[in-house]
Amino acid sequence: MTEEKKTGWLSRLRAGLKKSSNKLSENIVSVLTKKKLDDEALEQLEEALLMADLGPAAAARLVADFGKTRFGKDVSETEIKEALAEQITVILQPVAHPLVIDRDKNPFVVLMVGVNGAGKTTTIGKLAQHYKQQGLQVLMAAGDTFRAAAVGQLKIWGERTGVPVVSGDEGCDAAALAYQAMERARKDAVDLLLIDTAGRLHNKNDLMQELAKIIRVIKKQDESAPHAILLVLDATTGQNAHAQVESFREMAQVTGLVVTKLDGSAKGGVLVALADKFKLPVHAIGVGETADDLQAFRAEDFARSLMGLEGDAA
Amino acid sequence: MFEGLSSKLTGIFDRLTGRGALNEADVTEAMREVRVALLEADVALPVIKDFVARVKEAAVGQDVMRSITPGQQVVKIVHDHLVDLLGRTAEPLNVGVTPPAVIMMLGLQGSGKTTSSAKLAKYLTEQERKKVLLASLDVQRPAAQEQLAVLGQQINVVSLQIIAGQTPVQIAGRALDTARKEGFDVLILDTAGRLSIDEELMAEAASVRDATGPHERLLVVDAMTGQDAVETARRFDAQIGITGIVMTRIDGDARGGAALSMRAVTGKPIKFLGVGEKTAALEVYHPDRLANRILGMGDVVSLVEKAAAAIDANEARDMAEKFMSGKAFDFDDLAKHLQQMQKLGGLSGMMGMLPGIGKLKDKLKDANVDDKLLKRQEAIIRSMTPAERKDVDLLGAARKRRIAKGSGVEVSEVNKLIKQFLEMQRVMKQVKKMGKGGLLGGLMPKLKGGEMPDLSHLMGGKEF
Numbered sequence: 001m002t003e004e005k006k007t008g009w010l011s012r013l014r015a016g017l018k019k020s021s022n023k024l025s026e027n028i029v030s031v032l033t034k035k036k037l038d039d040e041a042l043e044q045l046e047e048a049l050l051m052a053d054l055g056p057a058a059a060a061r062l063v064a065d066f067g068k069t070r071f072g073k074d075v076s077e078t079e080i081k082e083a084l085a086e087q088i089t090v091i092l093q094p095v096a097h098p099l100v101i102d103r104d105k106n107p108f109v110v111l112m113v114g115v116n117g118a119g120k121t122t123t124i125g126k127l128a129q130h131y132k133q134q135g136l137q138v139l140m141a142a143g144d145t146f147r148a149a150a151v152g153q154l155k156i157w158g159e160r161t162g163v164p165v166v167s168g169d170e171g172c173d174a175a176a177l178a179y180q181a182m183e184r185a186r187k188d189a190v191d192l193l194l195i196d197t198a199g200r201l202h203n204k205n206d207l208m209q210e211l212a213k214i215i216r217v218i219k220k221q222d223e224s225a226p227h228a229i230l231l232v233l234d235a236t237t238g239q240n241a242h243a244q245v246e247s248f249r250e251m252a253q254v255t256g257l258v259v260t261k262l263d264g265s266a267k268g269g270v271l272v273a274l275a276d277k278f279k280l281p282v283h284a285i286g287v288g289e290t291a292d293d294l295q296a297f298r299a300e301d302f303a304r305s306l307m308g309l310e311g312d313a314a
Numbered sequence: 315m316f317e318g319l320s321s322k323l324t325g326i327f328d329r330l331t332g333r334g335a336l337n338e339a340d341v342t343e344a345m346r347e348v349r350v351a352l353l354e355a356d357v358a359l360p361v362i363k364d365f366v367a368r369v370k371e372a373a374v375g376q377d378v379m380r381s382i383t384p385g386q387q388v389v390k391i392v393h394d395h396l397v398d399l400l401g402r403t404a405e406p407l408n409v410g411v412t413p414p415a416v417i418m419m420l421g422l423q424g425s426g427k428t429t430s431s432a433k434l435a436k437y438l439t440e441q442e443r444k445k446v447l448l449a450s451l452d453v454q455r456p457a458a459q460e461q462l463a464v465l466g467q468q469i470n471v472v473s474l475q476i477i478a479g480q481t482p483v484q485i486a487g488r489a490l491d492t493a494r495k496e497g498f499d500v501l502i503l504d505t506a507g508r509l510s511i512d513e514e515l516m517a518e519a520a521s522v523r524d525a526t527g528p529h530e531r532l533l534v535v536d537a538m539t540g541q542d543a544v545e546t547a548r549r550f551d552a553q554i555g556i557t558g559i560v561m562t563r564i565d566g567d568a569r570g571g572a573a574l575s576m577r578a579v580t581g582k583p584i585k586f587l588g589v590g591e592k593t594a595a596l597e598v599y600h601p602d603r604l605a606n607r608i609l610g611m612g613d614v615v616s617l618v619e620k621a622a623a624a625i626d627a628n629e630a631r632d633m634a635e636k637f638m639s640g641k642a643f644d645f646d647d648l649a650k651h652l653q654q655m656q657k658l659g660g661l662s663g664m665m666g667m668l669p670g671i672g673k674l675k676d677k678l679k680d681a682n683v684d685d686k687l688l689k690r691q692e693a694i695i696r697s698m699t700p701a702e703r704k705d706v707d708l709l710g711a712a713r714k715r716r717i718a719k720g721s722g723v724e725v726s727e728v729n730k731l732i733k734q735f736l737e738m739q740r741v742m743k744q745v746k747k748m749g750k751g752g753l754l755g756g757l758m759p760k761l762k763g764g765e766m767p768d769l770s771h772l773m774g775g776k777e778f
Contacts, residue, residue, distance in 0.1 A: 047359055053540040056353045116563065116591075117424025117536065122455075146591070148468070149461035156456035170464075203567040206686075234424060238356035238540020240568035261423060264509040265549070266542035289423075289454060 037075050042067045045080070052269035052306065055239050058276060062087055078309075085300075085307040088272055092299035097281035099228060099256065101136065107185040107193040109218060109225040113211060113252050114232035115244060116199030119260035119286055121150060123232050124194045125157030126286070126294035132163055136191040141181035142167035143174045143214070146198035154196055161291065174198065174210065175217040182221040195226070202247035211252050229254050230283065235261045235268035242270075245278050259297070260286035267306060319569040322351040323392075331385030341373045341388060348392070355569030358544040361399070361578045369395050399574055400601035405558065405583040408529050409444065414493035414501045416526050419560075420519060420550055421534035423507030426562035428458065430534050430588055431504040432465035433596035434560075437586075439471055444499040449474035449489035451482035451522060452506040454515075462504055469593050472498075482506070486522045503528065510549035519554055532585065534560045535572055543572035544579040551580050562588035565595070573604070643742040645703035648735055649695045652688050693721040694731050706732065706739075 042063050049059035065087060066080075101108045110127070112120045121144060128138050140163055144150035151167045158165035166181040178195055185193040197214065200207035218225050231254040233241055248254045262268050262285050271282065282297040326347045330340070345366050352362045372395070373388045409415040417434065419427045431448060438444040448466045450473070452458035459476045466473035474489045486503055493501040503526065508515035523531065533556045535543055550556050559580075561573050564587045573584060587597045695703065697720030702708050709717075709732060718725045 050353060050359050051541050053356075053542070056350050115538070115566065117426055119424055147461070148464035149457040152457035152460050153455065160456075201563060201566040204565075234536070234538075236422060236536070236540060236542050236546075237538050238543075238568070238571070239354050240356070240538040240540075240566065243567050244538075261509075264422065264542070265511050265545050266540065270540060 037067065037070050037073055042071075049269070052267040053238055054269040055242075055273045058273035062272075081307040081309055085303040085309055088303035088306065089300045091272055092275050092282075092303055095275045095279060095282050096297050096299040097256070097283065098296050099230075099283040101131065101192055102227060103191060105222075105224065105227055107139070107190040108227050109182070109185075109193045109195065109222065110228045110230060111195045111197065111215065111218070111226040111252075112230050112232060113197050113248055113254065114199060115201055115234075116147075118199065118232040118234045120144070120199065120232045121153050121157070121196055122289065123230075123258050123260060123284075123286060123294065124154065124196050125161060126291050127194055127284075128157065128163040129161040129291035130294060131192050132161055137189070138163045138192045138194065139181065139185050139188065139190040140165045141177060141193065141195040143177055143181075143196045144198040145170055145172050145174050145177065150196075150198070175214045178214050179217050179221065182218055182225070186221065202244050202251075208247065208251040215252060228256060230256050230258050231280075232258050232260055233271075233274075235259050235271075236264060236266035238270060241274060242277070245274055245280065249278065249280070254280065256281040256283045258282075258284045258286065258294075263287040263293070269306065271302075319351060319355040319571070322354075323348065326351065327385070327389045327392075330388055331383070336384040336388070338374050341370060344388070345370050345373075352571060352574070355571035355574075356538075356540045356543070357571030358541055358575035358579060361544075361575040364578075365395060365399060396574075397602055399578050400604055401577055401583050402601065404598060404600045405585060406598075407438075407585060408557070409438065409442070409500055411529050413497070413499045414447070414490070415499065415530070416490065416493075416501045416503065416528040417530040417532060418503045418505065418519075418523060418526070418528035419532055419534055420505055420554060420556065421507060422509060422536075422546060423455070425507065425534045425536045426560075426588055427507065427534045428452070428462050428465065428504050429591075429593075430532075430560050430562060430586070430596070431462060431502050432469055432471070432593050433588060434586065435466070435471040435500075435502055436469040436593050437596050438500050439469070445497065446471050446500045446502060447474060447489065447493045447496075447498040448472065448502050448504065449485060450476075450504045451485050452504060453480075453482060453485075454506040458504075458506065465593065482518055483521050483525050486526050490526050501526075510546050510553070516549075516553045523554055530558060531556045532558050532560050533582075534562060535576065537561050537563045537570045537572060538566060538568040539572045544575050547576045547580045547582070551582060556580070556582050558583050558585040560584075560586045560588065561599070564597075565589045643739045645695045645698060645706070645735065648738065649692055649703075652692045652695075656688050656692075690721070690723060690727070691731055694718075694723060694728055697721040706735065 045066070046059050046063040049062060050056065054062070062084065066083065070083070099110075112124055114120050124140060128140055132138050138161075140154060140158060142151040142154040142165055144154070145168060148170065151170060155165050155167065157163075166177065166184055168177045168180070174197060181193060181195060184190075195214075195218075197211065198207075200211065202208065215226065215229075229252055231245060231248045231252075233244065237244070245254070245257070257274070257280050259268055259271060259282060274280070275282070284294050285297050285302075287293045287295060326344055330336070330344050348369075349362055349366050352365070353359070357365075369388075369392055372391045407417075409417070419431050419434075421427050428450070431450075435446045435448050438446050448462055448471055450459040450462040452462075463473045463476060474485070474492060477485075477488075480488070482505065489501055489503065492498070503522065505519060505522065506515070508519065510516065531554055533547060533550050535547065539546070547556070547559065559576055559582055561570070561584055564570065577583060584599045584601075587599050589595045589597055694717060697717045698709075702713065702717075714725050714728050714732075718728045721728075
């Protein structure tokens with residue numbers, strides 16, 4: 001997530017987003033190759049945004065704003081793409097914040113939450129690698145005690161990254177494990193403690209209560225912890241992402257988002273609507289399965305990639 | 315799932331049916347709302363456009379407008395088109411071939427392939443009496459093979475021995491050999507999650523397909539997927555050739571639009587629904603029932619089937635015989651009954667399938683129907699002595715206090731349970747007089763008739 005890696009992550013993201021955004025931009029191109037922007041053109045523009053998962057409300061708003069300034073004018077494909085990318089950047093810019101680890105906290109505690117299969121365990125492994133490289137002493141806690149072999153999965157990440165893992169038996173109490181991990185992190189003077197949790201659907205009240213309990217137990221050792229609660233969102237998710245953010249924010253006081261699987265054909269367009277509605281920072285994005293595939297979220301790059309624009313803005 | 319979409323649609327339709335006459339503008343307006351509702355439910359845009367156009371065409375026809383109940387006619391048209399979209403009949407799994415039948419599970423990372431593989435194995439073992447072999451070809455995700463092995467142990471299904479360092483094609487070949495030699499009926503191949511645009515991994519999946527000739531190639535798709543669902547399905551179909559779809563996380567609150575669009579786009583049927591984290595939480599997909607659920611008309615047939623599968627037939631018969639022999643209904647019987655209710659997915663699980671409940675959902679939340687109630691009631695019974703369970707008259711104030719303490723509830727809750735018990739005992743006596751079967755014997759025909767059983771006594775008697 002450093003500047004040196006910028007070219008690397010940009011090309012990765014672009015390679016991933018390209019196939020999808022090509023379709024989006026093709027849709028736009030086919031409608032608007034230097035011609036008057038009329039109602040029909042705007043409608044098709046809206047449809048292109050809808051296909052990118054922006055959702056009915058956000059798509060309608062973007063198109064309305066766009067039409068206000070340019071209606072009836074001759075516009076070219078690139079102009080439209082640039083203008084839309086700019087509009088999307090304005091929405092995304094305020095939420096593009098990397099995760100800041102406060103070194104005064106001993107340890108800084110990060111709790112990962114999310115629905116099943118979003119990519120929590122993989123993201124923890126990537127985060128561990130990243131912060132270890134930065135010279136922090138990191139500890140991981142295998143808090144997904146429900147899914148078969150989830151503990152084993154995190155342990156392998158531990159071996160790969162050389163980061164120790166606190167684990168219990170499968171099926172043991174996740175809150176108790178979090179407590180143990182806190183104890184050990186404090187004893188070993190760890191800088192950063194990353195706690196995994198089992199995937200849970202946000203509409204299952206009992207499972208959400210269990211999450212609340214984990215947080216309560218962590219607070220018994222450090223009232224200010226967890227210092228960051230990251231909701232991991234799968235980029236293929238559609239409008240249900242709204243419900244996920246809403247529930248996890250309410251039940252677990254989520255402080256930021258990590259968006260995974262952005263290297264697929266899914267566009268992750270729902271992020272635009274989420275940024276507008278919840279203003280939660282987007283700390284990182286996942287663009288692959290290896291430890292290096294976790295990157296900082298950059299509003300302009302994301303917006304431009306989404307619109308299929310090459311290179312950085314001048 | 316689907317509650318969100320169904321409550322939106324019923325809202326739109328309520329307004330429509332509430333009116334005497336309809337004109338074209340009314341229908342157009344309603345269809346615009348339907349379009350937004352479907353978009354919010356993640357139905358693919360091309361599918362929505364086609365759907366709305368066809369419904370509109372059928373709905374503004376002369377016959378509809380002239381009928382006495384035009385609104386209901388429109389709802390019927392939407393229902394019929396929805397069923398068209400979902401498919402008319404359930405399409406069974408093609409496992410009746412010369413063994414071993416090979417099933418290949420495909421999908422994106424985190425869509426639920428491994429869990430679905432285990433669920434399918436359990437389903438085929440228990441419902442279809444097949445001898446199933448599980449094999450994980452996932453050499454990408456750490457500990458993925460172990461995950462399937464652990465799940466196999468949990469459901470008592472054999473999984474292929476893990477040999478480190480083998481490629482997916484090698485594992486698949488070994489699995490097929492083992493299945494042939496050891497006489498397995500079905501081989502389920504769980505593959506690594508892959509992106510549809512990852513050419514290398516897609517080519518690998520194609521070689522596994524070519525090496526094993528799977529009879530079923532099932533694409534596992536998360537119900538929360540957005541517009542990308544159809545793109546993914548299309549690509550997997552083009553490159554691997556899928557035979558069906560498994561939708562997972564139906565138990566979330568996603569509106570499940572992907573289910574509506576994928577069949578329309580690929581022409582491939584949805585075959586199974588994943589409805590929970592437990593290995594038994596898999597349902598055969600019935601399109602007509604799903605359409606009913608989406609339109610808030612309930613799904614009684616599934617409930618009855620679930621009941622039939624979950625309730626031990628012998629236990630039910632024993633109970634029936636007990637009543638017929640004239641023995642009184644006691645707390646032990648009530649405990650059994652409570653356990654049977656829990657097997658059906660608890661109160662909320664059962665009620666989701668009952669007609670008309672969709673509209674009541676919010677009220678139900680207020681009424682605090684929690685599934686723990688059944689467990690608490692069971693705990694109360696378990697805190698009674700055997701003698702107390704046989705004879706309710708023993709329960710004086712001191713005993714009630716002890717029971718409350720033992721089960722961690724208030725005495726008032728014990729009283730409530732006793733009251734309910736006495737009420738049930740009274741009903742049982744009447745049933746016996748009428749010469750009918752036991753509790754469930756009486757309940758089942760009621761369900762089949764589409765009548766809502768009276769569950770209010772189990773909900774703390776709250777009105778809703």
